[in-house]
Amino acid sequence: MISKIKDFLGFDINVDKYKLSYDEKFGMISDEKKPDKWVFSTCGYCGVGCGLYIGVKDGKAVYTKGNPKHFVNKGTLCPKGLSEHQLINSPERIQKPMIRTNGILSNTTWDRVYSKVGDEFKRIAKEHGEKAIGVIGTGQLLTEEFYTLGKFVQLGLKTNNYDGNTTLCMASAVMGYKQSLGSDGPVGSYEDFEKANCIVLVGANIADNHPILKLHIAKNKNKPKIIVIDPRASKTSQMADLFVPIKPRTDLALFNGLCYIIMEQGWEDEGYIKANTNGYKELKKHLQDYQPAEVSNITGIDVKTLYEIARQFTAQDAVLSAWTMGVNQSFMGTDTVSAIINLHLLTGQIGKEGAGPFSITGQCNAMGTRETGFTSSLPGYRNFGDEKALKEYASLVNVPEEMVPTSRGYKYAEIIDAIDRGEIKALWIVATNPLVSFVNQDKLKKTLSKLDLLVVQDAFMSDTAEIADVIFSAATWGEKEGVYTNSERRCNRANKAVEPLGESKSDFDIIVEFSKQFDGVNEMLFPDWKKPIDAFDEWKKVSKGQLCDYSGITYELLEKEGGIQWPCNEERPLGTKRLYTPDIKFRTKDEKANLISADWFPMAEAVCKEFPLILNTGRTVEQWHTRTKTRSIDILNDLAPEAWVDINPKDAQELKVKSGDRLSLSSPRGRVEDVVVRVTQSVAPSTVFVPFHFNTQLVNALTQDSFCPKSGEPNFKQTAIQLHSKEVPDGLKFHEREVSGVIEHVKTVYEGVKLVEKEFAK
Ligand code: SF4
Numbered sequence: 220m221i222s223k224i225k226d227f228l229g230f231d232i233n234v235d236k237y238k239l240s241y242d243e244k245f246g247m248i249s250d251e252k253k254p255d256k257w258v259f260s261t262c263g264y265c266g267v268g269c270g271l272y273i274g275v276k277d278g279k280a281v282y283t284k285g286n287p288k289h290f291v292n293k294g295t296l297c298p299k300g301l302s303e304h305q306l307i308n309s310p311e312r313i314q315k316p317m318i319r320t321n322g323i324l325s326n327t328t329w330d331r332v333y334s335k336v337g338d339e340f341k342r343i344a345k346e347h348g349e350k351a352i353g354v355i356g357t358g359q360l361l362t363e364e365f366y367t368l369g370k371f372v373q374l375g376l377k378t379n380n381y382d383g384n385t386t387l388c389m390a391s392a393v394m395g396y397k398q399s400l401g402s403d404g405p406v407g408s409y410e411d412f413e414k415a416n417c418i419v420l421v422g423a424n425i426a427d428n429h430p431i432l433k434l435h436i437a438k439n440k441n442k443p444k445i446i447v448i449d450p451r452a453s454k455t456s457q458m459a460d461l462f463v464p465i466k467p468r469t470d471l472a473l474f475n476g477l478c479y480i481i482m483e484q485g486w487e488d489e490g491y492i493k494a495n496t497n498g499y500k501e502l503k504k505h506l507q508d509y510q511p512a513e514v515s516n517i518t519g520i521d522v523k524t525l526y527e528i529a530r531q532f533t534a535q536d537a538v539l540s541a542w543t544m545g546v547n548q549s550f551m552g553t554d555t556v557s558a559i560i561n562l563h564l565l566t567g568q569i570g571k572e573g574a575g576p577f578s579i580t581g582q583c584n585a586m587g588t589r590e591t592g593f594t595s596s597l598p599g600y601r602n603f604g605d606e607k608a609l610k611e612y613a614s615l616v617n618v619p620e621e622m623v624p625t626s627r628g629y630k631y632a633e634i635i636d637a638i639d640r641g642e643i644k645a646l647w648i649v650a651t652n653p654l655v656s657f658v659n660q661d662k663l664k665k666t667l668s669k670l671d672l673l674v675v676q677d678a679f680m681s682d683t684a685e686i687a688d689v690i691f692s693a694a695t696w697g698e699k700e701g702v703y704t705n706s707e708r709r710c711n712r713a714n715k716a717v718e719p720l721g722e723s724k725s726d727f728d729i730i731v732e733f734s735k736q737f738d739g740v741n742e743m744l745f746p747d748w749k750k751p752i753d754a755f756d757e758w759k760k761v762s763k764g765q766l767c768d769y770s771g772i773t774y775e776l777l778e779k780e781g782g783i784q785w786p787c788n789e790e791r792p793l794g795t796k797r798l799y800t801p802d803i804k805f806r807t808k809d810e811k812a813n814l815i816s817a818d819w820f821p822m823a824e825a826v827c828k829e830f831p832l833i834l835n836t837g838r839t840v841e842q843w844h845t846r847t848k849t850r851s852i853d854i855l856n857d858l859a860p861e862a863w864v865d866i867n868p869k870d871a872q873e874l875k876v877k878s879g880d881r882l883s884l885s886s887p888r889g890r891v892e893d894v895v896v897r898v899t900q901s902v903a904p905s906t907v908f909v910p911f912h913f914n915t916q917l918v919n920a921l922t923q924d925s926f927c928p929k930s931g932e933p934n935f936k937q938t939a940i941q942l943h944s945k946e947v948p949d950g951l952k953f954h955e956r957e958v959s960g961v962i963e964h965v966k967t968v969y970e971g972v973k974l975v976e977k978e979f980a981k
Contacts, residue, residue, distance in 0.1 A: 244272070245284055252281040258716035259286070259778055261703050262300045263359070263696030264843050266580030267291060267431045268705025269300055270781055273697050273716040280304035280697050280717050289781045291409065291705065297430045298841055302852050307697050307717060309851040311679045314721025317690040324690070329722070329732070332689050336647075337736025339672045340376065343644045349377040353634040353643040356383035357650035358582030361701025361713060362591055363751035364726040365584070366758045368649065369593025371730050374618055375740040379628030380643060382594050382931070384651040385585045386631040390930035391547040392578035393595055395556025398929070399564075399813050400799070401806030402600050402766050403589055406569060407539060407577035408707045408784065408796045409435045414573030416535035417444045419528070421470065421559065422545015422936075426454035427840040429543070429579055429706075433458070441573075444535070446528060448473070449545060451835060451865075451908055452901040463528070466519040467833050467906065467937045471551055472819035474558035476514030477529045479506040481565050484526075486533035491567035495805070498814035502561065505816035517819065532566040537573030543581065544837065548936050553929035554817035564812050570799035579706045582844075586704035590767040591758055595627060598758070599765035600806075603627045615761050618743065630931030631657075632924070638666050645672040649726065650693065654682035655845035655914050658922040658933045659888050676729060679847040682914050691729050694719035695848075699727065701751045702777065708784045708795075710769065712777035727751050763788065766798070766806055822937050823925050826905070830886060830939035831953035832870070833906045834921060837936075842912040849912075862916035863895045865908040866942065871898040875946035883943040884909070885950075889920035905954065907942065911935070 222232045240250040244257055254274030262269040270289025274282025283303045287294035296303075315326040318335060343351050354372045356365070372381045393403045400406075412418065412435035425432045436443070436458070447459035448470070456462045465473060481487050482503055492499050511522045532538050540563065546555050560569075560576045568574040580586055591598050601608035603626050613620040629637055635657070637643040646667070657663050667673060667686065675687035678695035700715040719725065724732075731748055734741040748754065752774065763770035768786035771794075777783060783794040786803075795803070804810040826833060841859035843849045850856065864884065866874075876882055878898045884891045884907075894909065894916050902908050909918045925934040941950040 248282070252276065254282055257284070258714050259712065260697065260716065261583070261711035261713045262296065262303060263583045263703070263713065264299045264303065264848070265429060266582055266585055266706045267429050268583065268703060268709055268711050268782065269296055269431055270711065271296060271300060271303075273304060275716050278717060280307045286781070291709065291782070292431045293434065295431060295434060298855060298858065299843055299849065302854050304697065305852045306848045307695060307720065309679065311847065311851050312695075312720050312723070313678060313680055313684065313690055313692040314723055316692050316722070317687075319688045324685075324687070329724070332691060333733050333736055336672070336674050336689050337733070340645060341737070343671060344377075347644055350380050350628065351642065351644045352376055352378045352647070353380040353629070353637065353645070354378065354647045354649070355631060355634060355651060355653070356381070356588060356592065356594070358383060358385045358388070358585035358588055359650045360584060360588070360726050361699065361751065362584060362587035362704060362710075362758065363701040363754035364730070365588045366591040366598065367727055367730045367745070367754045369591060369598065370616070370744055371734050371740070373593045373624055374622050375734055375737055375744055377622070379624040379626070380634055380637065381628060382631040382634060383588050383592060384631070384656060385582065385588055386931050387548075387656060387933060388544055388581040389547060389578070389585050389589065390595065390630075390932040391549065391552025391556050391927050393589055394553040394930040395560065396578070398553065399557045399560040399815055401812070403596070404600065404766050404798055405578050405580070405586075405706055405708060406575040406798045407541075410796060411537075411539045411573050411575060411577065412436045413438045414441070415439065415443050415537045415539040416441050416573065417446065417531045417538045419446045419448065419531070419538065419540040420455060421448045421540060421542040423541055423543040423579060424449070424453035424455045424837060425541075425543075425579070426457070428581075428838050430840055432579070444531060446531065450903065450906060461524070461527070463520055463524060464903065466517070467835065468549060468822050469518040469819065470546060470549070471555045471558050471817065472509065472514050472517040473520065474555065474562055475506055475509040475817075475819060476511060476518070476525055477532070478502065478558070478561050478565055479509045479514070480511060480526055480529040481532060481562070482506065484529070486529065487565045488567035492565060495811055496564050496814050497809070497811045498816065502814040502816050508818075532562060532568055537571065538563075538566070538568045539574055539577060541577045541579055543579045545936060547578070547932055548934060549932070550823060550925045550927050550934040551817070551820060552927040552932050554815065557815035557817060560812070561814050564814055570797065570801065570803070572797075575797060583705075584703040586706070586708065587702070590704065590762070597623065599762045600767055601765070612761065616757065632926050632931055632933065635663060635666055638669055641669065644670065645674070646670055647674040647676065648683055649676045650678070652681040652683045652845040652847055654686070655917065655919065656911070658919055658935065659924050660917055660920045661889050662924070676726065677847070678723060681845065681847045691733075692721070692723040693729060694723045694725045698723070699725035699751075701727070702755065704785070705782070708767070709782040710772055710777060710785060711782040712774055727754065824923055824939050826939045826953070828953040830941050831905060831951050832940050832942060834884065834886070834918070834938040834940040835902075835906060835908045835936050836911040836918050836922070837908065838912065839910045842910070844912065845914065846912050861895065862910050862913040862918065863897050864942075865897050865899050865902045867902050867904045867906070868898050868900065869904045870942070870951060871896065873947065873951055874942055874944040876944045880944070884918075884921060884940050885943065886921035886923070886938055886940045888923065891916050891918055891920055905951075907940070
């Protein structure tokens, strides 16, 4: 009442709310939220890896502020980082372990869930074999947790049917690096954005997805030429000197064509090629199918522009190519990554300041799971099938050699297919939400219902957690400690600021405690492990001498230096800015990189009379993945409350819709209703864009089961769809288009080439 009277009389009733007071670390800040302490940490959302402080007041996280001294972000944060503390006390948090009884999920004790899942896993292993247990992890855990989880799954549960949601975003980059350079590992450094003379961004909307990287480009004194290659004129295209609106999924033809021009014009670096690569002659012969007129026809890019882009690779001192999901999320993603790497190898634009083929990772610790995770390789980038590497790992961790798997098990999509066939009976999902993020949702739902047991380990009540039989309630960012590694191989420290909510536990504690259900496993795999540093110490030992060498890193050093880029060891005590400089050899048998001859293929599911448009999906800066972390943060939901569909004015006119109207989308697999329209020139006619975050407009109900045969990554980016408006319910008419490409092989189906790791790697 008093405040109402004050308001009526014209007093500022919010004066206390907006009052500022002085803080020693950050100057004037909100008085209401002034913390008792600031805890040094790292953002837990994306792979940029911004350094920050978590403000803690009365035992609760109340503030997030960018670390002004951190190299990555110099005090800045994007909207997600700025509000990150709010996720800790989200109403969506799962605070106790849960179990389903008579169809109802209810709270229970840790003892009950551990013994229920332990007993079921043992029964299933006995009746159907250990490989009847599948595990799907994440890129969100701390490195110590990844290492612990991978070791337990592969050596304790003895199943290699283990993969992570990183296969939905980074697997093609991993396999592309492996087949071209002999090992996974992003080549570049954020400093290269500051030093390059030309920056080529391919299928990478960094303005939305990695916004802090723009700061590094802004610091570049060379005024670099920025080329943005993307079918969509995203926010990132606004900063381009040259925007190249490529036809969807023709990128591999483009890079082959650019390599052809470089060879045709004699722009290649012969000395570098001779000293450092294999496969030049084969590539030259192979590229005869990718002459400029043909590539122009396939890609929609005029011949003059093709020459202009190719010319940059020889005209500029340092060319940096950076890519993300537009390249990776492709049924030929691995080969497309290798085609980008070819460009750099041919022109010697690698292993020097400002240059290199640089994959930007999606999740905060996608790198950590790639290095330690035991999914696409043995820990430390040791290849499956490499006997020497296997023996070395077994000896380092003191386990019998026969326990270490000799081959990779099923990839993510193969695990789903194996459930469908009845081969996998139990699935343990850790910190990921396939019921929004995976393709072909209708099929996925039916498949998951076939399981004997679905265990979900998560901090949030996700769509997938809602259908679980058992939930391990996990702690989240800010409640646990360890390290994350960002896109540029920088290992950053994430500290615990507050206690885990309710009875939730860190993922590290859950895995170590759960391992006690299995006779002798805990004692053998985790002897005396009490804290994440026990896993980190073993990881340092395991990674020593490998490309991802962490042996010189300590928690203290990470805080002192604001992160360290691996390899870090006695010779490189402060880490390494970039890979494949003259003193770091390629990780192939003969230490030379492989020039890969790979063909472009048209999309498996072409547009047709019934489904005449191409749907492209992606992200927006205000939301995170499937919104488990962001859907309860008001400011983010105010900024991006629901999905939308970007459509070209020409299509809008035909459908008789304007911005703000609503329409439906359909594909051969499903239908999504009630999506708000944005009419925009940023998408070409007959193409649309929809963000994938929202379970309310589940766009993955439309996407198809098409995967890169080498990496297993889904082809999220192109789906043939139809739009239905109120006035035009049957949708758009199919406009015959000129057929792209006359290359003979396009009549065949793309199957890739079977990747035998031991044949190309050390
Ligand atoms: Fe976090 Fe990425 Fe935003 Fe940085 S850019 S604050 S790491 S989400």
